[in-house]
Amino acid sequence: MSKEKILAGLDAGHVNTKVIIMRGQEILGYCTVPTGFDVVAAAQTALNDASDNVGISHGELGGIVATGIFRDMTKVPPLNVTSTVPEYVADAKGALFLNKNSRTVIDIGGNIQKAIRYDQNGNLLDVNQNDKCADGLGIFYTTIAKAIGLSEQEMSELALKSTNNLFIAIQCAVSAESEAIDLMCQGRDIADVADAILRFIVERVADMCTSMSLTKEIVVAGGLAKSQALIKHLSSLMKQDVSALDIPEYVGAIGAVISYEGGK
């Protein structure tokens, strides 16, 4: 990787578009904007805002590497995207950058979650993605928090205070939502409901991971990783130590920067 150049990593996801700006190994600044249904506009806003945060002009960027599900749509003239990299590759490289000892990353995104195993150089060994019924866990989390009138942060904090084990024991996020509402309507304690919701999410994630072997250390990426309750439940359900990465939502973007010119 070039030591001098300032590079931008652009992660165009289903729900949010993330941009990180780095010089060598140093993270200069980052920014998240909702993707909306206009991927290019969101990417442009994110790039401009992140550049502003760092205090450089758009022209000073030595290169932009795009990843994420919408990466191919960002390859249009106004954005000057240098190259693209698949999100699995970027996630592995980004997770390794943030935690040198990690060998597996579980990325819980807005619409898709995946587990990726890699070696000490960040080369992919194994990848697993959710089935369609478990799509949209991230969106589900946002929706259900709103439905019971909490912020995502509050929901996670409340879940840690739960004293009763309520269960949402089904596969589907649509049914889970209505079960959670039913629990609220029965007058259950909101902390217990929040906890049940988080355990539902964790079970879906753990289900996905059962069909592959996970190598230590296991780290979690994606916005949901910021929930301590989720990490706690994931550790206990998978009977393994699991830790959250710092700035978990930028893992893909960081990996994109590191993949610049093949990671040289």
Add this chain to the structure above:
Amino acid sequence: MNEYSSVNKQLDWRRAKVIVAGVDSGAVSSKAVILLDGQPYAFSQVRTRTPKESAFSAINAALAKTHLGLQDIHYIVATGCGRAQVPFTHKTISEIACSAAGAVHIWGPTVRTVLDAGGQSCKVIHCTEKGRVTAFLWNDKCAEGIGRSMEVFADLAKKEVTEIGNIALQSDQFPKISDFCVVYARSEALDLIRSKVPLEQVIAAYHYAMAKRISTLVARLGVKKDFVIIGGLAKNPGIIDWLESILLVSSLAPKPEWDPTLTVTLGAALFADAFYRRQQYNISAPNTAGKP
């Protein structure tokens, strides 16, 4: 969903003999309607947090501009999925009964089929000219949360939930997406964006899928004329239009003076009115107790 409250200033509660209220504790919003001698007086709608808390904020919002207190209301009926959690009621009644009673009161005795399309659930109800329920059908679990999913979808599209219904009407041609599961539908809608389908078409496709989903429920029970649609989705012209063209039946237009979201709440208030009057009648003429 917008939070609001309003008061009919032409009525004076000091002259009213019967002051009653209906409270609807819904999955997405909680609503209250206050009637004076059967006349609509105050309304409110707030977002539901916990059912108990939100029932209080709904009734307090309705009372706020009236100088009435909770203790001045003679009879309160609660309905909606959280009705058992509302602490200050005299009676609870299912939202099915309230939907029919409210719809017949608003649109008149010709109403025979009511579709209640709310935030969490959809119900089809057949009723008599007096608003008595004769049959109803509740959505299956896979079709839960269509109303709420509209808000989520609008957020993803960075549009207001009130405008996406009109945007949906702008396209005649659009790709088809799953009409069985909301999770699938949303995921496929996101995929359409990736394949560069214009935004209006994606919104149209999503509305069509949701309307198709609701139409199977309505078709299973059948539609008898007149047909009315109530609940939050009644305010979405995209859904209404597609629903009518899939079912080959038209619905009565909404009444300008009534927000269709408040139909169920009005039904609850009407029950409160009837129960209070019966109670008073029984007290004044104890010999006929139990024979209204």
